[in-house]
Amino acid sequence: MCRHGKGHIYEYVETAIERGLDEIGFAEHIPIPGLHDPDGRMLIGEFPIYLQEIRDAQKKYSEITIRLGIEADFIPRYLDFVAKFLSEYPFDFVIGSVHFIDDWDFSHPDFIEKYHTFGIDETYKAYYNLLAEAAATGLFDVIGHFDQPKKFGHQPTTDLTSEIENALLIIHEKNLVLDVNTAGIRKPVGEIYPSEDILRRAHELGIPVILGSDAHRPEDVGSHFSEAREMLLKIGYERQCAFRNRERMLFPIE
Template sequence: MMIDLHNHTPLCNHADGSIEAYVQAAIEKKIDVFGFSDHAPMNFDEAYRMDFSQMENYEKDVLHVKETYHDQIQILLAYEVDFLDGYVDERVLKRPVDYFIGSVHFLGAWGFDNPEFIGEYRTKNIDEVWERYFAAIEAMAKSGLFDIVGHLDLIKVFNYLPKKDVRLIAKNAIKAIKKANMTIELNAAGFRKPVGEAYPSHPLMELIAEQDIPITFGSDAHTVQHIGLRQEELRLIAKAFGYKKCATFESRDRILVNF
């Protein structure tokens, strides 16, 4: 089966293409399970996410295509939620979804993956940045709020890499993810970024496989053209680390299927 659980909609204000166009593209790519997981609203960085008032219509639109195309593809409903102290909102976490992706896009007020703020990397100790990032990932896992870890090593997006071995930096976060029984996605968006590789990196995949943490797949599509892009490469990476099954979800229950 081809599973693709991380995809956006124009409601996040930085994606293009209708929900229906995404579904039709997914069908053309022979994707079996396609999840919409748009950026959840929160009272921070509002320009890059839907508003709380738009959640109901988002869910209604996704459920509409789920029904319309049910004989061609399975559509899932989800949110990608920013884990940011003081801003994780119960109004989101109470929604009746198939899964929640937990992601870290901010270290304090710094949106480290936003090109507008790339200059801040040059003012910081890069190892300390990576340590802070993976401490946030660890805290996210320990919160017990989410089902999937989004783009585990997003901090590498602009190719500012640590001097210290990333496996040492990330080991406590990986252990916390295992203890929380979360799934980690192999995310294709990194191929489109300056770092030029999937999330997570091969060294981190070593740790993930050692801990036998379930995996899943995501295009992280923000345009129709992103859907299914380099998904076969993601599957080859997973297979290279011994994986034969990946996760899908239904009403927050994880189901492992062959890929």
């Protein structure tokens, strides 16, 4: 229902069934009235359609569990709106994500030249600081695509260990889950979010993980999950999470 995704909910569910998934969670981008983001998200008036379509899909497909989620942006000036919105609907899970540094959507392909005016290192630093702030709010269950500024292949030239460590420590302290997101494989960077090094540190800290394909087309549902599972098992993860009514459940990674 965002303006940059394709296909109907049923097509995503049917792909998930074909690919042998037991469960699929939808996480549309949260509508935020007032935010200038023309192709980023549904309008607030469309939100009831999303709820209804998830409910209809849950009734139609008994062979798979379908969860209602949302990807909520952390944008400081909209925090009160987002907090209220999240409290008003019966989400199974909430992904907290940072896509904006001030007014700049650094994850949008139309605005990538700003990495050079803002500075690549500065982008990463500002991003990780916002991500740490997002985790500290306690509003979210999952932190989405942890190292997203790498999306278009921009590599930092400075050591970001302390920024990354700080964000991970807050994620751990707030008992959040990391999104192991295969969309990065489909982007110019060509690798999973977060990187293997970051996941190793997350594993040492005992931070749980959830698999996500961040599918914006039905054919991307569950894409590269075997690669993601292989990486997680190699690092030492044995279990992955799912959510129901914002409560975490653990399952073996197989």
